[in-house]
Amino acid sequence: xxxxxxxxxxxxxxxxxxxxxxxxxxxxxxxxxxxxxxxxxxxxxxxxxxxxxxxxxxxxxxxxxxxxxxxxxxxxxxxxxxxxxxxxxxxxxxxxxxxxxxxxxxxxxxxxxxxxxxxxxxxxxxxxxxxxxxxxxxxxxxxxxxxxxxxxxxxxxxxxxxxxxxxxxxxxxxxxxxxxxxxxxxxxxxxxxxxxxxxxxxxxxxxxxxxxxxxxxxxxxxxxxxxxxxxxxxxxxxxxxxxxxxxxxxxxxxxxxxxxxx
Amino acid sequence: xxxxxxxxxxxxxxxxxxxxxxxxxxxxxxxxxxxxxxxxxxxxxxxxxxxxxxxxxxxxxxxxxxxxxxxxxxxxxxxxxxxxxxxxxxxxxxxxxxxxxxxxxxxxxxxxxxxxxxxxxxxxxxxxxxxxxxxxxxxxxxxxxxxxxxxxxxxxxxxxxxxxxxxxxxxxxxxxxxxxxxxxxxxxxxxxxxxxxxxxxxxxxxxxxxxxxxxxxxxxxxxxxxxxxxxxxxxxxxxxxxxxxxxxxxxxxxx
Numbered sequence: 132x133x134x135x136x137x138x139x140x141x142x143x144x145x146x147x148x149x150x151x152x153x154x155x156x157x158x159x160x161x162x163x164x165x166x167x168x169x170x171x172x173x174x175x176x177x178x179x180x181x182x183x184x185x186x187x188x189x190x191x192x193x194x195x196x197x198x199x200x201x202x203x204x205x206x207x208x209x210x211x212x213x214x215x216x217x218x219x220x221x222x223x224x225x226x227x228x229x230x231x232x233x234x235x236x237x238x239x240x241x242x243x244x245x246x247x248x249x250x251x252x253x254x255x256x257x258x259x260x261x262x263x264x265x266x267x268x269x270x271x272x273x274x275x276x277x278x279x280x281x282x283x284x285x286x287x288x289x290x291x292x293x294x295x296x297x298x299x300x301x302x303x304x305x306x307x308x309x310x311x312x313x314x315x316x317x318x319x320x321x322x323x324x325x326x327x328x329x330x331x332x333x334x335x336x337x338x339x340x341x342x343x344x345x346x347x348x349x350x351x352x353x354x355x356x357x358x359x360x361x362x363x364x365x366x367x368x369x370x371x372x373x374x375x376x377x378x379x380x381x382x383x384x385x386x387x388x389x390x391x392x393x
Numbered sequence: 394x395x396x397x398x399x400x401x402x403x404x405x406x407x408x409x410x411x412x413x414x415x416x417x418x419x420x421x422x423x424x425x426x427x428x429x430x431x432x433x434x435x436x437x438x439x440x441x442x443x444x445x446x447x448x449x450x451x452x453x454x455x456x457x458x459x460x461x462x463x464x465x466x467x468x469x470x471x472x473x474x475x476x477x478x479x480x481x482x483x484x485x486x487x488x489x490x491x492x493x494x495x496x497x498x499x500x501x502x503x504x505x506x507x508x509x510x511x512x513x514x515x516x517x518x519x520x521x522x523x524x525x526x527x528x529x530x531x532x533x534x535x536x537x538x539x540x541x542x543x544x545x546x547x548x549x550x551x552x553x554x555x556x557x558x559x560x561x562x563x564x565x566x567x568x569x570x571x572x573x574x575x576x577x578x579x580x581x582x583x584x585x586x587x588x589x590x591x592x593x594x595x596x597x598x599x600x601x602x603x604x605x606x607x608x609x610x611x612x613x614x615x616x617x618x619x620x621x622x623x624x625x626x627x628x629x630x631x632x633x634x635x636x637x638x639x640x641x642x643x644x645x646x647x648x
Contacts, residue, residue, distance in 0.1 A: 239577060
């Protein structure tokens with residue numbers, strides 16, 4: 132049910148306006164300060180294109196990994212009752228509150244050369260720090276919780292009676308999953324995947340700590356922005372705007388298509 | 394002033410951390426108030442010591458530091474951050490501050506620093522000099538070329554005629570040291586002072602003079618200084634005997 136404007140308390144309106152401005156003003160600052168005449172040349176500079184390309188590759192890979200491992204994790208969290216479930220849920224959301232740099236150090240201690248799994252991985256010929264795979268891992272670590280939390284909430288709000296009905300009609304577990312659960316879960320899946328992707332695209336701290344910074348290999352767009360800020364602030368502003376624009380388009384599209392109806 | 398609660402809290406903390414109890418100010422001591430110092434990250438340990446000694450000398454004065462990479466500090470200052478003193482790790486960043494009209498007078502060089510190869514404790518890869526950094530299979534990290542330390546490392550490698558492909562270009566020297574300390578990288582090029590403050594997990598391999606680079610650290614009083622007398626007093630302290638002794642204790646060379 133929607134409340135009409137005249138029934139909304141004025142205090143709420145004022146605070147909402149202040150809250151909205153808080154998000155709009157920094158964006159406006161970037162837009163005002165942006166070196167528009169040089170926009171195209173800054174954005175299409177080869178070094179920046181390399182970073183953009185790498186960012187798309189790593190953030191999409193991280194989202195794919197998050198889907199493969201995060202959806203089952205959300206399933207287990209939402210549907211199974213087992214000892215330590217609350218602890219598991221807390222652990223899964225930990226990267227959301229952990230400073231990303233700390234996350235990066237933790238990843239090094241687990242998957243780094245001297246980390247817990249480092250020697251085993253090296254035995255298999257896998258080296259994660261300073262590689263593109265390492266950047267994907269860092270982004271997955273930070274971004275996957277957004278997918279898990281969204282999908283878990285979606286699973287909880289699902290009406291289990293449809294699945295029960297399908298089961299009583301003789302459908303197997305996989306058939307129910309494919310034909311009943313997943314289609315009903317689609318909006319949450321998409322919302323979770325997009326949030327996860329947007330977070331992965333903006334990831335900075337864990338990536339630079341775990342994967343380092345090297346153009347074409349681990350220097351994603353946010354890392355490029357940080358370094359450009361030191362040498363050519365104009366380029367940094369344009370890159371930030373590009374990053375913001377991509378995220379904004381996706382988030383606006385997402386809200387209208389899958390959340391707007393709700 | 395809007396920032397006064399935070400400032401007084403920091404000043405209290407700084408006072409609490411000071412090594413020596415502050416003597417009562419003598420009537421002749423006109424140096425008082427808080428000196429806000431923006432200083433390059435590589436000065437962190439040495440300036441904390443010098444700040445404590447300065448406060449011990451001038452009982453009514455307090456020093457408050459903001460440590461970051463020199464380019465970051467220049468950005469903060471040009472965007473209106475209020476400070477009394479700016480100490481840069483290189484001349485180009487000081488020049489940016491001069492060009493932006495932030496400086497009250499001419500910068501003075503107060504310290505110098507040199508490069509060293511940082512390796513794991515005990516030098517497990519037996520690195521003897523810059524030429525060894527080109528060895529295949531060796532993981533070398535450098536500071537990014539945008540950072541003074543990265544530019545100096547490039548110059549040193551060039552004069553040694555060594556071509557190194559680093560696995561990463563870190564955003565500051567401290568990150569280079571931590572990658573080596575964690576054992577993720579085998580070697581890096583940083584300042585002598587960083588190796589010294591890096592602790593027991595790292596060791597330094599000297600770089601001979603003809604290949605080495607001397608980094609000069611300039612300091613200047615800023616136009617935004619609220620306590621001009623104290624700002625000047627702090628700079629004089631750095632250039633004086635006690636300040637130079639504090640800097641030398643952390644591996645800095647004379648100007």
